[in-house]
Amino acid sequence: MVYILTHYWSELIQGLGYTLLSSVIALVFSTVIGTMFAIFEVLPNHAMRIIGRIYIEIFRNIPLLVIAMFFYVIIPMYVAKIDGFTAGTIGLTIYTSSFIAETVRAGIQSVDNGQMEGARSNGLTYWQAMRYIVLPQAFKIVIPPLGNQFINLVKNSSVLAFVAGFDLMYQGNSIASLSLDTINSYVVVGLFYLVITLPLSYYMQHLEKRLAN
């Protein structure tokens, strides 16, 4: 194990960097896209609600790997040359955005309707009320689930290994085949993942408990 750590330290750190980079990019974009579709779903407009519903249901019910492979295989063939990292991160973003949309929608709907009515009767437009009154309250509620989504993102970013995304899992595989020490390579990679996910998940549990009281 020490041998793997010392000999392949730079590869491991590079992999960790790509994993974190991809997770953070995907988190930012999927929160934006997810919030957008969540708002679609609570709009009074019937057509928008259906669009939101379709987007969420489609990408929630298709495996992440299928979405990532789709972008990795199809986009370079017909649209533009993109590398595995980009394709994988786009796949991650779209997949995660559907889960975030579902979470944020639940958050918006748990905000009492009187908040919207009160804001409207005080002269705010629908969008102003949404932006300044409802969404801030909704986000307070969905912070712990969003944190859990980030943990899932870090774990799910390992699909980058399938599309040559140079993430931690990809590096782990190449280290395993270079060093021929499969067990220790995977244990080391596992430890690297745990260093990110375990503290986060304990912190989220703590946060959930604190917000529950």
Next chain:
Amino acid sequence: MQNFIEAYSWVNMRFLLEGLWVTVEVSIISIIASFIIGSILGVLRYVKIKYLSRVVGFVVDIVRNLPLILIIFFTYFGLPHLGFKPGIIFAAVLAMTIFESAMLAEIIRSGILAVDYGQMEGARANGMSYVQALWHIVFPQAIKKTIPTIVSQFISLIKDTSLATIIVLPELLNHAQIIYGQNSAYIIPMFVMIAVMYFIICYALSVLSRVLDKKLA
């Protein structure tokens, strides 16, 4: 359009359905095994037996926070170095079961915690032993409360079986790759078809869970 018609020839569709069958098979075995093991682990973590519950909790937390792909690699490429060589299907089922048991253990434990403690006290006051009260009174209510979460976990299990293509498990995605590997014109038709197949299964399950939730509530 021609591509689609050719891609969905009888031979290709049969090959895809064979892959779908492996996906379903692996999913069902893993769902049953992980539900049983997850329930046991969840209860063990809840009942607070000295040391044992701590150890179970620690192991569950570790497995939950690892990527499933890593566990699949470990069972297929790692275990043979420890002197145990599982076949492809067994390695896939084993990895899915280990990962999903840990996820379910946590869900079921939180379900048990959500059951009012008065239920346990009432059952004890009526002469049931602790284990009886847990098994007959608390556990069924915990499952009832967590059915939507448990089913959505099963849905992600079904989706996650696609990760086992990396150890060449002959499931749906793997068979689709084999077909479009022969003719690149089939790429889009194949992706559309497997997306539809996964969608139908997973969406049906999520509708089922909503119905179950309404019926039991």
